[in-house]
Structures are given as C-alpha cells and as structure tokens.
Amino acid sequence: MRFDKLRKFQDELTSGTIPGNDCIIKENNKTIYRYISGYADVEDKRPVKGNELYFLWSATKTVTTALGLKLYEDGKLSMDTPLAYYLPEYEKMTKKIQVSGKEEIVPVKNEILVKHLFTMTSGMCYDFKTDSILRVGRETHGDYDTVKVARAVADTPLLSEPGECWCYGMSHDVLAAVIELVTGKRLRDHAQEVLFEPLGMEDTSYNLPESGKMGRMATQYSYMPDRKTYVRAHSCNHILGPKYDSGGAGIISTCEDFSKFADMIATGRSENGFSFLKPETIDLWRTNVLSRDQIEKSYVWESTKGYGYGYGVRTLMDPEKAGTPLSPPGEFGWGGAAGTWIVMEPIKKLSLVYFQHMLNSDDAYIVRQLTKLMYEEL
Numbered sequence: 001m002r003f004d005k006l007r008k009f010q011d012e013l014t015s016g017t018i019p020g021n022d023c024i025i026k027e028n029n030k031t032i033y034r035y036i037s038g039y040a041d042v043e044d045k046r047p048v049k050g051n052e053l054y055f056l057w058s059a060t061k062t063v064t065t066a067l068g069l070k071l072y073e074d075g076k077l078s079m080d081t082p083l084a085y086y087l088p089e090y091e092k093m094t095k096k097i098q099v100s101g102k103e104e105i106v107p108v109k110n111e112i113l114v115k116h117l118f119t120m121t122s123g124m125c126y127d128f129k130t131d132s133i134l135r136v137g138r139e140t141h142g143d144y145d146t147v148k149v150a151r152a153v154a155d156t157p158l159l160s161e162p163g164e165c166w167c168y169g170m171s172h173d174v175l176a177a178v179i180e181l182v183t184g185k186r187l188r189d190h191a192q193e194v195l196f197e198p199l200g201m202e203d204t205s206y207n208l209p210e211s212g213k214m215g216r217m218a219t220q221y222s223y224m225p226d227r228k229t230y231v232r233a234h235s236c237n238h239i240l241g242p243k244y245d246s247g248g249a250g251i252i253s254t255c256e257d258f259s260k261f262a263d264m265i266a267t268g269r270s271e272n273g274f275s276f277l278k279p280e281t282i283d284l285w286r287t288n289v290l291s292r293d294q295i296e297k298s299y300v301w302e303s304t305k306g307y308g309y310g311y312g313v314r315t316l317m318d319p320e321k322a323g324t325p326l327s328p329p330g331e332f333g334w335g336g337a338a339g340t341w342i343v344m345e346p347i348k349k350l351s352l353v354y355f356q357h358m359l360n361s362d363d364a365y366i367v368r369q370l371t372k373l374m375y376e377e378l
C-alpha cells in the first residue's frame with residue numbers, strides 16, 4: 001500500500017491555497033500512512049516537520065464529548081437531567097420567535113437537558129460577543145473562566161425550543177462547565193488526568209501550551225477569496241483567556257498526539273493498552289439523533305451531506321451522498337475551522353487525522369477527498 005494518490009493530493013493542496021499539512025492514518029494501532037507537505041510558516045520558509053502545534057478549533061468537540069460520555073458511562077452524568085440542576089441560571093429560559101415579522105422573546109416550553117448539550121439541540125447560539133459574556137470580561141478584568149461564561153450564556157435567548165432542531169452553538173462550551181462541576185476540577189486538569197496523560201498526549205492541552213512550546217506553533221492563516229491569497233491569523237478567538245477552557249474550540253495539539261486519541265477510539269484501546277470508552281458508549285456517540293426533518297431544515301452544511309449527528313459528532317448515514325464506499329454505521333468524527341479533521345471507523349479499526357492551519361479553506365472538500373482516497377487505496 002503506497003498511498004500515492006493521497007501524497008499527490010496533499011502536495012496539490014500545498015502547491016495551491018494550503019501552506020502546509022500533516023496526515024496520519026492508523027489501522028489497529030499501527031501507522032500505515034504518514035505524510036507531511038508544505039510550510040509551517042510560508043514567510044520564514046519553515047517546512048512542516050511533523051511536531052507542529054495547531055489550534056483544533058471545533059475538532060476539540062470530539063474530546064469534550066468523549067469526556068462527557070465517560071462520566072455518563074460511569075454513572076456520574078445522566079442525559080435526561082435538566083441543565084438547571086447543575087447551572088440554576090438555565091431554569092427559566094427564553095427563546096426568540098417571529099410574530100407578524102417582528103422578533104419577540106417568549107418563555108420556552110421545554111427544559112434544556114444534558115443530552116441537548118451533546119447533540120447540539122439546546123437552541124443556544126454561537127456568539128462570544130453577547131452582552132452577558134462581555135460583562136463577565138469587564139467584571140473580571142478579562143479573567144474569564146469556564147463556569148462563569150456558561151452561566152452568562154443563559155442570559156441570551158435561545159434560537160429554538162430545546163430539542164427542536166440542530167443548532168450549532170455554545171452547547172459544548174456549556175457542557176465543559178458541567179464536566180467541571182461534576183468532577184470538581186478544571187476541564188484541562190481533568191482531561192490531562194483521565195485522557196491525555198494515559199494516552200501519552202504530551203503536546204495536547206486545553207488553552208495555550210506552556211511558553212516553551214509556543215515556538216512550535218504552525219502559523220495560522222486565513223484565506224481571502226476576493227484577493228485569492230491568504231494572510232496571517234494568529235489567534236483562536238474562542239480562547240478567551242488563561243482560565244477559560246473552551247469545550248467547543250479550546251484544544252491545541254499536534255497531528256501525532258491527536259492520532260493517538262483517534263486510534264484509541266477506532267480500535268477500542270491504544271497501542272499501550274489504554275481504553276477510555278466501552279464499545280456501547282462509542283456506539284451511542286455515533287448514533288444519529290436527528291429526524292429527517294431536522295436534517296433537512298437545520299443540518300445542511302457541505303461537510304454533513306450524507307451524515308447524521310450523534311452525541312457531538314457527524315456519523316455516516318448515506319454513503320452515496322457522503323462519497324464513501326462504507327455502509328452505515330461507519331466512520332464518524334468532526335473538524336475545526338482551520339481545517340483539522342478527525343475520522344474514526346471502529347468496524348475496520350481505522351482512523352484518519354488531518355491537520356492544516358488555514359481558516360476559510362474548503363475543508364469539507366478536503367476531508368471528503370482524503371477519506372475517499374484512503375478507502376480506495378486500502
């Protein structure tokens with residue numbers, strides 16, 4: 001298995017609009033493909049070496065939901081518990097509706113349940129610039145923390161009734177606060193103790209890594225389609241400060257580290273024998289929870305064509321639409337705004353992790369092609 005098509009595809013990307021990339025495929029705890037291409041920093045002509053750190057953005061959600069599912073598996077968290085049990089601010093929520101063309105704020109009929117956080121059906125919007133969150137920043141002089149922000153999110157009216165539709169928003173950031181309240185530990189510390197350290201993920205952290213590692217950050221760029229070029233875009237605006245661990249977009253990692261997580265989930269245990277979730281919990285994770293109506297009305301991204309949505313991940317439903325030869329249930333995973341992607345396939349015990357650092361890229365097309373080529377060459 002030479003994977004020539006995959007290498008060619010990665011090189012085509014880095015000769016065009018993607019400065020650099022890194023991709024690892026593992027099968028049954030063994031690396032069967034690793035290829036790096038292009039530059040970690042274009043201006044400095046610094047090539048990708050394979051130990052670069054990247055903002056994961058929303059690929060973080062796969063780890064946060066895995067941590068939450070572990071608490072569920074251990075009987076420490078119930079999916080049907082009202083969110084208000086942990087955060088009383090959510091007891092009397094409101095939502096936005098349109099009445100005769102005008103927006104009105106009315107009480108919701110249903111409670112937000114813990115499962116609505118996992119499945120992105122809480123109705124929460126995705127806005128870190130709401131008045132209530134900005135107020136937290138002013139009152140703490142920028143010293144945000146995970147629970148304070150989650151409490152502030154409750155002040156913003158929901159976009160829909162809880163459980164009514166898929167709405168990509170702050171659900172996993174609020175889930176991070178629930179995890180902190182259940183464990184009594186900061187999210188980063190809990191993740192380090194139960195997941196990162198046992199897996200040997202030495203370069204993975206919620207929030208910024210220690211200062212000595214910052215020099216290994218791959219430069220993040222943002223594509224400017226009107227100018228057909230890209231510019232430097234250094235930060236992740238979901239990392240609000242040193243005390244805020246964003247459950248939705250806060251992890252920084254390397255391709256090598258993240259492949260350890262993906263391989264462990266796909267195979268059931270890591271190369272060093274560590275397992276995190278039971279097979280039945282992983283099956284729950286990747287079980288579609290959306291109705292056909294919900295998919296057609298709200299789950300309509302290019303990267304979700306042919307997929308449903310489970311407890312924090314897209315999950316294969318229609319192979320033809322998804323462009324994959326697999327039969328459902330098959331691969332599942334999620335990606336991030338700068339183009340990081342994690343694909344896990346427990347039946348074949350396969351995982352693919354792809355890293356790049358380019359905002360506004362056509363990542364839906366990229367991961368579709370990577371996955372397609374992987375199965376073709378296998």
